[in-house]
Amino acid sequence: MTFETRHYFLAFLFFFFASRCFGQDELKSIELKKIMAGIEKQHNVKFSYSENDVAGHSIFPPNVNLPLKAKLVYLSNRTLLNFKEKDRYIIVFTNLVKPKDRHVCAYVTDEFGQPIDNAVIVYNGEKKIVTAIDGYFELPPAFKDSVYVTHIGYDEAHVKPTGAPDDDCLHITLKITVTQLQEVVAERYIATGISKKKDGSYAIKPRKFGILPGLIEPDVLQAMQQLPGINSTDETVSNINVRGGTHDQNLFMWNGIRLFQTGHFFGLISALSPNLAHDIKISKNGTSAFYGESVSSAVDISSRPKDIGSGTTSIGSNMISADFYTKIKASEKANFEVSARRSFTDALDFPTYSKYSKRIFQNTVVTGLDNSTDVNYKSDKEFYFYDFTTQYHQKIGTKHDLYTDVIGIGNKLDFTQGTITATNVVTQMSTLNQLTLGGTVTWRTQWNENHSTEAGIYASYYKVDGKNASIEYNQVTLQENNILDTGLRVSDNLKLNQNFTLHSGYQFNEIGNENTDKVNQPDYSRNVKEVLRTHAIIGEVEFTPTQSRLYARAGLRANYIEDFTMLYFEPRVVVNYTFNDKWKLELLGERKSQTAAQIVNLQGDFLGIEKRRWVLANDKDIPVQKSSQASVGATFKDRGWLVTVDNFYKKVDGITTFGQAFQDQLELVQAPGNYTVYGTEFLVQKQFKHIYMWLSYSWNNNNYRFEGVEPYRFPSSFELSHVVNSAVIYEWDHLKIALGSKFYTGKPYTAPLINSPTFSNAGTPSVVYTYPNSENIANFFQANFSASYTWQLPKKVSMQLGVAVQNVFNRQNIINRYYRINTTGDGVEVVNTYSLERTPNALIKFSF
Structure with a gap:
């Protein structure tokens, strides 16, 4: 017998006999006292009994996955004892309830x-x-x-x-x-509460959400970054890149309201409360024709349940903020939902806030653009954020529903700079504020089981304003960016027969934008206002036969921009074919467009923290962005294994250099262009009884082309050529644990040609660069951990405790690099931006 054969034989004996031994051990009867002790520990209860009553009872233990009350019935049937619950105590009696009364x-x-x-x-x-x-x-x-x-x-x-x-x-x-659009290709995709649908989209249900590494709450914008093809080059939720696109190319909607602000703490925390969302739909390709104004992904968040339901309340806190949520059942046909969250960072300074501050204020006015060293920005009332939502649902008769929704999001930063002169103390205060307000009213009618109609009006307002007061130059710069989006939507769904459903609709949208800049020294002011009105007619046919392996949806969106007298069409298509119980094939394609985009005029705008501002297309130097995308994918699912592969190609026209936030020779260059990206996304997942393990890999090749810019083709600033995510998740009863990692190759940057500056005729120094994005920063690696446990307390109260650690190994990852002239003017220095350091967080939440 060879060495290898002996090892295989021994391994076989070990697993065969060990499993039989353990299995036999499980079948042994156990003393009732020991069984009750285990139940006490698992369910946080206490048995009260007489030793004489339980003595001598020895039975097989009940299944640990049974509910508590089911276990008590199990024990009662086998011991003839009576178990009565009172709060968290269980009293044991000898007088068994008669069978006829059970x-x-x-x-x-x-x-x-x-x-x-x-x-x-x-x-x-x-x-x-x-x-x-x-x-x-x-x-x-x-x-x-x-x-x-x-x-x-x-x-x-x-x-x-x-x-x-x-x-x-x-x-x-x-x-x-298994029904129309609700049929899933993969349940528990990456985590509990995430699934992949037949139309190629992903669904997230926060109330059923399991756990992901580094997260202690169901944050949709953080969770979506775990999906293959969705990343963030600077680890924020305000810079989410889907298949090589920029953040502004994603459409974010909450109950029909478009959101132009998605993050708190300037991107480190999601601006959407984790208590609210009932259904979240994410589409990377094959988007429904009812979604416009995006050339990348669409994220539709709906917190509107179909039923009135019952009342519930939760209150919680982590190391950054406290939150509150309540649902009040006003009557059998009406309810209110209210949520609110506010940070306490202006009063308490926990380690989480300190690490977030150090990450987000790097290389900004707050820490000093010239030397990148920390200044005292931790003064009273320095920074805080808040968000709130209110919802009202009224059922009218048996067919009609009325929904009213309001949302508000705010960030406020104040910091003071001071210096001592020969005669007095000089101080200057700078500020940065972000505000989002939105509202919508929607009427939904279910005429019959085959026909429904929905109509609604909405408004969304976003404002960012900054005041930069410089002590050194006695200069005050005021900057403001406002955008107002209003409109109406009408949609109709008609089931034509058993196979076909027709979706049709009309949308009108008016979007206004204003940009203002004022400087006192030298005296300068600029104010630009723009308005665009767009009409869209939508038609979509869905093929969903009950006895066919084929699912298909084809749609057409016709857009007309009044101001440009521009008419163009956007086809969308989804085809999903099931070969057998294990294999599925998916084909997706779409054309999309958008008229609003974000640009960066100067890297120091808005204190260098939120330096992007929204602008509208003018059909001249800022064109309407248009995208074309196609993808083909396959899914294999069998015996707890899940494997998915997607290959895609995407091209986006109408981008500008200002929209790509260059920090090199292209920073002040205004040139139109496009980017082309193609790649592969792969996921393999294995599900055991209580353990889920998954690994995803994404590869993409993303390149720019800009008019008049050399070279003709060069890598995109948002190209992450190789991305690997992995996680091991354990979920059992009320305990959840997740450990995972993220690795990706460094993003491109532009290096200087020489390490000394060149001087113009006026003596102004500047950096001489090589070709744009010709180098890559070091690879990124981060390990994250999270865990939570939920206790069922008396009076239908549950308590959840959670802990999370981001960047467990405290790796110093560089996520951005650029070069500038140093303060003496005689050298070129490198400026690195580093990722978040090891950051702990903890959560406590009560629900009742």
């Missing part, structure tokens, strides 16, 4: 063993009850008829609760519903 019990889970709460149980024709948070329910004593179990998103079930062995609680499993 309640019938069951618990409901999904196909993966996760409990389903709020499932509706219908019995005796019309009586209804709902399952608890652990999926448990009880019926009247001696009930023997069938019951009807239903829940949105799952197939209905007709069962007899008395079918349980030994009269224990029956385990009822609901299968995920």
Whole structure:
């Protein structure tokens, strides 16, 4: 027998006999006291009993995944003892309830063993009850008829609760519903609560969200960066790059309101409260024709449930902010939802805030643009942020729903510079403010099961203003950027027959933009106002036969811009074919456009922190951006394995150099151009009973072409050629743990040709550069960790504790590099921007 053969043989013996030994051990009876001790630890309860009552009882232990009440029924059936719950105490009696008085019990889970709460149980024709948070329910004593179990998103079930062995609680499993657009290609895509749909989009349900490395809350903008092809070159949620695009090329919508601001703390924290969203849809390609104004991805966030539901409240805090959410059921046909969040960084300075401050204020006016050293920006009321939402849902009759939504987002930064002269103390205060306000009213009608209509009006306002007061030059610079987006939308959905559904609609949009700059020394002022009005007619046909392996959707969006008298068409197409239970093929294609974009005039604008400003296309030096994209992908799913591959090609025309935030010889050059990107996205995932492991890899080749710029073709500033994400996630009962890492090759930058400056005729020094983006900074690697645990407390209260650590190994990653003339004017110096240092965070949240 060879050396290798002996090792294989020993390994076989170990696994074979070890598994049998452990399996036999599980079948051994255990003392009742030990079983109750385990239940006490798992469910945070306390048994109260007499030693004489429990002595001598030794039984097989119940399944650890059973709900608490189901375990008590299990114990009672085998010991003839009675277990009565009172708050968190369980009192044990010897007088067993008579069989005719015993309640019938069951618990409901999904196909993966996760409990389903709020499932509706219908019995005796019309009586209804709902399952608890652990999926448990009880019926009247001696009930023997069938019951009807239903829940949105799952197939209905007709069962007899008395079918349980030994009269224990029956385990009822609901299968995920396979319906139009809700059918999934992959459930639990990367994490619980994330799935991939048949139309190529990704769905995130925050209320069912599991856990991801580095996150302690279901932050949609952070979570979407885990998907292949979606990254951020500077690790912020205000600079999300989807398949090589810039952040402004993504469409972010909340209940039909377009958001022009997505981040707090200038991008390190999502501006969207994690308490709110019910459904989030992310499309990288094959976007529905109802989405316009983006040449990259579309992120549609809806917090509008179809049903009134019941009231709920949560309150929580992490090391940056505190939040509050409540849903109030005003009547059987109306409810209110209110959420609010505010940071306490102007009062408390936790380590999380210190690390965030050090990251975001690097190489800005706050830390000194000339020397990049920290100044005292941690003064009272230096920085804070807030956000709030209010929602009202009114059902009118049996067919109509009225929704009203309001959102507000704010960031405020104040800091003071001071110096001592021979005669007095001189101080100057600089400020930076961001504000978003939005509102919408929507009417939805379900005429019948085959026909529905929706109409709504909306408004979205965004403002950023900065005041930069310089002590050195006694100069005050005021800058302001405003954008107002208003419009109306009408859509109609008509099921023509069993195979085809027609979606049609009309959208009108008016967007106004204003940019203002004022300087006192030298005296200078500029004010530019622009307005664009756009009409869109949408038609879309969906092919969803119940007995076919083919799913298809084809749409056409016709846009007309009044101000340019410009008419153009945008086709969209999705084809998904299922070969068998394991293999699916996906073809996606689209053309899209947008009229609003962000540019950077100067790197020092708005204190160098939020230096981008929104502008509108003028059909001259700022053209309408247009994109064309096609992709083909395949999915394999079998025995807990999931493998997906997507190959794509995308071209975007109408970009400008100002929109790419160059920090080299192109910083002050205004030139139109395009970028072309193609690549591959790959994901492999393995699911065990409580463990999920996944690894994703993205490769892309992204290149610019600008008129009059040499060379003719060069790498994009947002090219990350190779990106690898990985994670191991453990979820069991109320415990969740995630450990993961992110690796990507460094982004391109432009190096100087020589290390000494050249001087103009006027004696002004400047840097002489090589070709743009001809070098790459060092590779990026970061490991992240997070964990959470939820306790069920008395009176239907739950408490969640969570911890997270970003950059566990405290690696000093460079995420940006540029060059400038040093303060003495006789040398060229390098300026590096570093990623977030090791940053801890913690969460506590109560829900009731």
